[in-house]
Amino acid sequence: MDEQITALPARALGTFREVTVFLQVAPWSGNPFVRERPDCPIRTRTFGEKGGGMVTYLIVEYRRLVEIINVVWCV
Template identity: 45%
Template sequence: MAYDVDVGSVRDALEALPAAALVALAEVLDVLERAPWSGDPLVDRNPDGAVRTMTFAGTGLVTYVIVEHLGRVDLLQLHWAG
């Protein structure tokens, strides 16, 4: 199953990323389309929770929620410390 990835709520943060970070984030988005459950759970005591995180480019972090019944992944936060 391929998931749709909604980046609407992090659009401002996306526009502020440098080119190298955008390339790395594009790779993460590709993974989220195919295997969003491969990210780390946001809360360790809830390992099956739908809110998850994934790192990118060594200093980036994306937090997202998997809306399984809609086949969608919604990005919630995007952090870049590079």
């Protein structure tokens, strides 16, 4: 996953950092990975210009932890 973050273009790094802070503060406000399961702890959140990036993450509630699973940049 570190390779995915390293591969982000310079213009995406600032907004990616903002998303990581957001995940620490309000992780449940992301979109459920499986729409049919709104309580699913795997969530997604877009970031960047025109929503060109997406981060997929897992919320481990009992450990108060958010684990980033995947980072994609499409623009």
